[in-house]
Amino acid sequence: MRIWRKNTGWVRPHETAILEKLTKQGHDWQGQPLSTSLELNLNVVRKVMGNPEDLSVREFTLAADTEYNAAVMMVEGLAERELVNEQVLKTLMLDVKFEKPLSHKQLFEQIEKYGIPNVMVKQNQTMGEVLNELLGGETVFLLDGVDRALVIASRGWEDRSISEPATESIIRGPRDGFTETLRTNTGLIRRRIKSPDLRLEGCKIGRRTRTDVVIVYIEGIAKAEVINEVKKRLKRIDIDAVLESGYIEELIEDSPGSPFPQIEHTERPDKVAAAVLEGRVAILVDTTPFVLMVPTVFWQFIQSSEDYYERYWVGSLARMIRLLAYFLSITLPAVYIALTSFHQEMIPTPLALSIAASREGVPFPAIGEALLMGATFEILREAGIRLPKPAGQAVSIVGALVIGQAAVEAGIASQAMVIVVALTGIGSFAIPAYGTVVAGQLLRIILVLLAGFLGLFGILAGLSFIFIHMCALQSFGVNYLTPVTSALPNDYKDIAVRTPWWSMRRRPEKIAGQQKKRVAAGSKPGPDQGEKKQGK
């Protein structure tokens, strides 16, 4: 499009050629430097972006002096219009003052130094940078006759307000959760760790999405190898789009073939802050509230933030119950099948007679029954997730029991099997981490099949495979089952139980790099403990 401007006239023909060449498909316009012609720059931008209807271009003259033509570009919806109006257009159009005999370049420098009252004002030289900043939500200021552009911070878009995370609700503890804006999220973490050692390093991942990804860690606590490994793996990612942290998780994990998740994710800032304080590295991804934390060990998946805020009895009991529930949900159906089909001598006599009585008339063998009832329960549960919230939970549990009862009365299943399946399902609800639960379901099916084949020995063989696999699984250099298998008694304080804060004096051995101490000695409280000594 050609615009007639008094000073520059029509766009010159060779500039049209440049325009055509630049905006041809496949041409690398990233490194293309800006030209001094305002018109060309604007036209290139418009051409490359395909004339989007949300691109606002305001061409004006500085201080009403027609000698200096300028333009301001921003993308509606990404940049905050009020800010652009007030800080950029108003100051530049109305308030700017300068001495008259000033070259364009000098004027540009003056504007950059004291012309625009904004926190971030910087220069850009290439077309690629200008477009990236523009699409990031910043405002671009172009002055005719200067081959630079000024980028002014102006991001502001509609964002979800901070609310309680939907997937991780607790009884006691902070209720703020991450949102989809990276800056808000880093702010939430900074609010909790006000130490200057907290490092935030950013990069952009994804060719087309150019998603902002930020690594957070505490210098001096996190291990240098882990930090470098994280950076290395992130740099390796070469993908079109990163829409969620899950994409990154799958691209940087150690064993993609393993059913167990090796990277933990959370919506809670307090969880991330705690992880970072233990020496972990957090990865924040723009446009998603789920933050990744590495390295991860299996025991984290049975822990919840609440364990740390309530008193230690509550936390310890809750963890032991969760561990028991998880173990039961994986092994109970298989053990039931093994006992009733292979090792009936193991069952106490009255119970054996009861089970035999309840199984009379049922046509399927125990393993067929288990698979059938198990599948029914899983279908009900999946259906319950899709239903609206109040109805969903009720449907899954109550529905399963009702269907189970009906199946018993119809003679398709036995009562003992319904109880087993219900216990299994409820056990899997007790675990806070969904990925681990699904892994457990997969393993449960494998164990059931093995139990039907070789009874208790089949279960043992299956469990051996699972345990050996977990013992060999690494997550950024740390074994998946640390610290139980590394036999570090100091770290046992935080696995199945949660010992009080005054007793967890050192950070986890394998996670933290240096600076292991975190609680001073003699912190156990009491009525006559006296003054606390000064110490680290």
Next chain:
Amino acid sequence: MSQTKENFYIGNTQLWTLLASTIWPTIIGYGGGIMAREVSRDMWLGGILAILTTFVLIFVLVYTGKKFPGQTIVEYSHGLVGKIPAKVLGLVLVAHFLLGALQSIAIYVHHINDFLLTETPFIVITVVYVIVVCYLVWHGPEVIARIGVIAFIMASVFSVFVFVASLQEINLYRVLPLFDNGFPAVVKASLTADSFIGYNVMALSMLLPLAANQKKVGRSAALGLFIGGIIFVCYLVVELMVMGPHVTAQMRVACMDLVRSIQITTYLHRFESFMLALWYWSMLVQAGILAYCAALAAQQTLGMSGIKKLSNAAPIALGILLISLTYLTARNRVVFLNFIEHGWKEISLPVAYGLPLLLALISLVRKPQTNQQQQKKGRR
């Protein structure tokens, strides 16, 4: 393999839990019955004596190992006895470890086949178990050590159960008087027990270079033997008290009958399968570490010395070898029992105890030369 670093190591705590969980399952096997047939009620004294003599073996192994840091027994024997004898020694060790792994696997398969799954064909159980063991060996000694910690925890739980359940059966007449059969007979019985414990401790000779804290490795090994030995001896005592020396002597697999004869509460009256699930892990670790040592020794003997990692083909070859050997030798329980009871002692004791002693003596004598020789030839 799934290691991110080249040099792997076993922490010292892992070392002693590994040793403890390898040593105590020797009682799960034919050892109890054999010793009861030899010395009836003094078998626990034979056990104590055996553990004490094994402390000497550990001392010898650690002493010789410390002179050649970072090398397994196959490697440093090159420097001590020359090339050809070292190869012979290496082959002997490979055979020894292989027979040990074979025994461990065979005993476990017999347990399953004779008590739990009586009609399943022997080969099926063998194949499944050997697959698990080879999978474990494929992952390497680090993973074996980690499973060793789990095995130790399970073994402790198991021991507590057994000892609590046998409290109501305490009968001192069945374990006393001391040295009823005379001291020489007890010494003979301790040699039998040594033939079962020896090859497990020899695994230490192959694992020493991997220990993280080389200075304290002797202490860790001794602690492992001590704890494994305590469980071992207590188990012998409990077997005697619950069943009595004559009944124990009747049985082929005495420990399984022990577990079937005790009862924790009035309603859980048959929990031997649960117990089996608890000591299964220790047996797995035992078979795994012995198989690993056999494979590593084979690799190092057959001219690939200096290699610390197992090649990927090793577990497959190992698996095939173990399955066929087990099927051939252990399928007939009578033949197997005769071999263990009458032939194994003469083979195992010279290799497990004599060989390290010999190497230690040689290293005392030839010490100045061997260091130079090693440095001249470099680490082959």
Next chain:
Amino acid sequence: MRWKAVLCFLILISLPFQAGCWNAREIDELAFVLGIGLDRGQDGGVKVTVLIANPSAASKSPTGGSAQEKSFYIATAEGKTFFEAIRNMATFSSRRIFWAHNKVIVIGEKLARSDITEILDFFSRNPELRLRTWIAVSPGEAEKLLAAPPEVEKDPATSIENVISQRVWTGKGYGVMLKDFLEDYLSTATHPVASRLSFDDSGSLRLSGAAVFNQNKMAGWLDEKETRGLLWLKGEFRSSIIVVPCPLDGQPLSVEVVHGEVKYKPQVRNGRPQLTVMTHAVGNLSEQACKTDFTHMDNLHKLEMSLSAVIKDEINAAITAAQQKFKLDFPGFNRPFHLQRDKEWHQLVNKWPELFKEMEVMVEVRSNIPREALFAIPLKSKKVAPGQ
């Protein structure tokens, strides 16, 4: 890489279809054997009677089973050996006989008197049966004993098991598990003893007395007094009642013995063994018919001496039975010698049967009665007699 996953998947899917090939058996195709009875058969073979539970009637929550349905049934089979008899049961039993829940082995007297080696061999060798089964001998046929309908329990085997487990309350019956019976059977000098189960006059089950075995043949019965003595000698007497005649007027008193202890002191003089049995009994006075006031210490002492006399009497009865009636060392007198006089024992052991018969056994009993239950003074009516 993908073919590996496919292969694994195929293997896993095909696994459950193998089930049922080898060891898998559904729980409702099993016949749970709760008790076994062994007898001499018609033509010199053996007759095996098994007590099988009927799950629908025997379970807590029967699915539609009526209350009249019997919760057990009896099956009998004969054969030349035990195993053959047992396998012959399969010819008419619709379910697989499952031994693992067996609680008790009852041997008929005729079979016990002929030879029980085969029984012991079969039951200890078999992996399905446990060594913790009760073993008992019945005068008459074991089949009749097992067939008796139980009063409260669901089946006779459970009644037998409970009766044997609770034998401490009466102190008149003896209970032994297969493993301990086998240990005595295999030992060098002790002879095994089994329980005695019979019917009393009203037709209900009774555990009283014991059966003494001379190696593999039964030698005879012990009556209740001798059994009590045996229990004292083995140190298994506790929580039982002893009836003691009141020291002053001979009326019966009940003392509940809460703690019984026995210590042996063996001695060897001139190559002949001598044994001192020291018993210590602690009891409560639980019932008195006489009017003596036992808060007076002399009366209490007299009572204690009475109690000691009764206990000594019982123990002597057992020793007489062992030394004179049967001439078998079933109380296990060789054990204190083995334990405490080790060196001499090795010379004595070969001649033990003869030495045992003439061995001098001295019994000392010491009793204590520290409590009289809840009473302080005896129950005495203070009513005024008519005519006063």
